[in-house]
Amino acid sequence: MAPVTNGRTIDLQNAPLHGGVLIKVLILSMDPYMRGRLRAPEIESLEGYGIGVILRSETAGVEAGAHVRGILAHKEYIIASDITALEVIERDPRLHWSAYVGAAGMPGETAFIGWREHSDAKKGEVAYISTGAGPVGSMVIQLAKQDGLKVIASAGSDEKVKFMKEIGADVAFNYKTTDLREVLAKEGPLDIFWDNVGGETLDAALEFSANYARIIECGQISGYNNAGQPVKNTGLIFAKRLHIHGFLVLDLSPKYTAAFRAEFVPKLASGEFKFTEDVTRGLDKVGDVMVAVQKGTNTGKAVVVVADE
Amino acid sequence: MAPVTNGRTIDLQNAPLHGGVLIKVLILSMDPYMRGRLRAPEIESLEGYGIGVILRSETAGVEAGAHVRGILAHKEYIIASDITALEVIERDPRLHWSAYVGAAGMPGETAFIGWREHSDAKKGEVAYISTGAGPVGSMVIQLAKQDGLKVIASAGSDEKVKFMKEIGADVAFNYKTTDLREVLAKEGPLDIFWDNVGGETLDAALEFSANYARIIECGQISGYNNAGQPVKNTGLIFAKRLHIHGFLVLDLSPKYTAAFRAEFVPKLASGEFKFTEDVTRGLDKVGDVMVAVQKGTNTGKAVVVVADE
Structure with a gap:
């Protein structure tokens, strides 16, 4: 042929x-x-x-x-x-x-850039990472653990939960079988929320955010196939002095590409950071x-x- | 007595x-x-x-x-x-x-601090200020005009609309008699939204935001007396790379009080900035x-x- x-x-x-x-x-x-x-x-x-x-x-x-x-x-x-x-x-x-095209490519760079630019992470803080088994979320988990945070992570299967624990998540759960709000009520409040989901997940994260929390909007897969799920708790942005940042990796790539290659990719190559x-x-x-x-x-x-x- | x-x-x-x-x-x-x-x-x-x-x-x-x-x-x-x-x-x-307790007090300082800390205003940009006739909003209008922005402002009476025009708003309207979305569709997109309202107003501002817009959450009076109005357009935070900042004036006051007294209060005393x-x-x-x-x-x-x- x-x-x-x-x-x-x-x-x-x-x-x-x-x-x-x-x-x-x-x-x-x-x-x-x-x-x-x-x-x-x-x-x-x-x-x-x-x-x-x-x-x-x-x-x-x-x-x-x-x-x-x-x-x-x-x-x-x-x-x-x-x-x-x-x-x-x-x-x-x-x-x-x-x-x-994965951990050493755009998804990895998305995690690296979003975390560096917007997390303002401090040792001992609590981060919740949605879609924590995904190509972006799994990198964010490892970046957060590297910075000394307590990491809560969710995904949609027990196999993914196992993987999230392997890469360091302190609290990992299957959002299809475990109530998100119960987990956040027990393990929060959140200083950082990495949002790949939107909708009810964002609403719950707003509810259980600490004052001055940072919310990083990396995607809202819950809304891609509908008109957008309503969020009720935006009033808390004001009351809790929250900061919400949307970003696209390509905008910030020029600022971070050199650091990504020098500091992040070698950790993948050495096996220190894991990816599937x-x-x-x-x-x-x-x-x-x-x-x-x-x-x-x-x-x-x-x-x-x-x-x- | x-x-x-x-x-x-x-x-x-x-x-x-x-x-x-x-x-x-x-x-x-x-x-x-x-x-x-x-x-x-x-x-x-x-x-x-x-x-x-x-x-x-x-x-x-x-x-x-x-x-x-x-x-x-x-x-x-x-x-x-x-x-x-x-x-x-x-x-x-x-x-x-x-x-x-007004223009030279907390409301004025709220406007000054929120604008300085979070607006990232650039000459020629478009700002929409809700409750623009209020003690905070009216100061934000004048700060925005001082920085060379086009200012859209809304309030709930024709008398307030008249006042907003007097203090410099380029587009002022009564939200009870004029459709907000029509105004924003014609006069936007927005680079800055100063939110004192929340709910549907925030939803409309998200819809008509430009990429990289900044939303300053100063209050959500629409939600004070109910559980919070749902917002549908949070998915746009990601797509448009928006930045949303909640703040309380007391947190940032130490950083800005000297500048507020030196730069802002004299403009009130001289009559350059107007207040009622x-x-x-x-x-x-x-x-x-x-x-x-x-x-x-x-x-x-x-x-x-x-x-x-």
Whole structure:
């Protein structure tokens, strides 16, 4: 079978590049936020964070064999007229490329940046991390433990609870079988809440926040598929002098990328910080994995391996 | 009639002070937050921000004739064992004492501190100020105009709308007769929202916020008398990278008091910053004024003058 790109055959050796590059897609990251990118089937919209290798280049300064990371079309091969939006990356030999869309990539950087920029964490404080077994939440747990905090973490299966305990959570529970408010009433009040959920979880966190608590809004998966769950306790923001910060990693990345590479990635490579991956092979599996991520049935950072090098 | 304190007669010349002071209450401030202090009638709970003059003192360093400001019992005279919780204040001769519980007091300082600490205002940005005719909101309008912002402001009567225009609001409207969402859709998006209301107003502000907007939670009068109105748009905190800050003026006062006195109060005394007062005479009127403040029927900062000097 000849190589194809988006249903069309491509001649890898001779396809004209017009001064651009030919990229072979290796890894695609599957993330909750991709829900917002879905369009009607007739619109060719799918793209996402991924890693590819340059097979051929007509662009000065870009060499064949280099690896690039960024938003890639969901295809096997891409002819790109320029790669200024992509980042040329190198790999720690102790890590697979797949880690570079997960713990050593955007999710890890999201955790690192959000925590550094907005947590104002102090030793002995209490942090609650929702979706604590996810690719972001699991990194936040380990960052919080590194800073000497008591960590409460929740996820939606007993297997995930076990993982959260392994990576250091002091209190880990399955929110489907344990009452969140009871846990927070007993283990709080919260100085920091890392919110990946929104809705009732945010409401409970507001209720059990300490004065001066920081709430980091990293996502609200509970609202992605509806108009947004109402939150009743916003009046407490004033009364408790809370600070709530929304952020997107790309905005703050320039400020933190060097520190992330120097301080965080080596901890992943050495095994000090633990992470899990849920790897699926084949571009045709993207739809299934995307649904699994929305349902939370994946275990570990969801990655599709499109091809080996 | 002999002077009384809390229904009991007091001998102003001879009542024993036991090393403390005798204070004559001059001014009591009536503020929305006092709703939270109301208790059952049999509990002697009423107290509030006010100004008094020291009639006699047995405390070293405290002279008769000095004026003090702070939380005072709602009485005509107070014998206090110590006044460390009160602040000795002086008056700009161009201002009445009543100003020192309003524009030159806690409400003014609330506006000054909240704006300085949390607005991150930049010239040309758009700010929306709810309860813009109130003692805090009217000061925020003038601070925002001083910083070169476009100011949208709302209040609940046409008279208040007129006042907000007089003090510089570019867009002023009566929220009871004009649709907030229509105004914000036309005049926004918002870079700063000063929230004194909460509930649906906060929801609308979230909807019409620009990316990176700052929301300053100064109070949520809509929720004081119920369990809190639900807010649907908290998911936008993440998507728009919003920052929401609750604060109480007393926490930040030490950081800003000197600047407030040096930079803000002189603008009130010179007339550059305008303010209005709604003065009622007599301690027995406290209940009526408190209700008026909750209903918003007062015009200008509500003050009860208990006595002249």
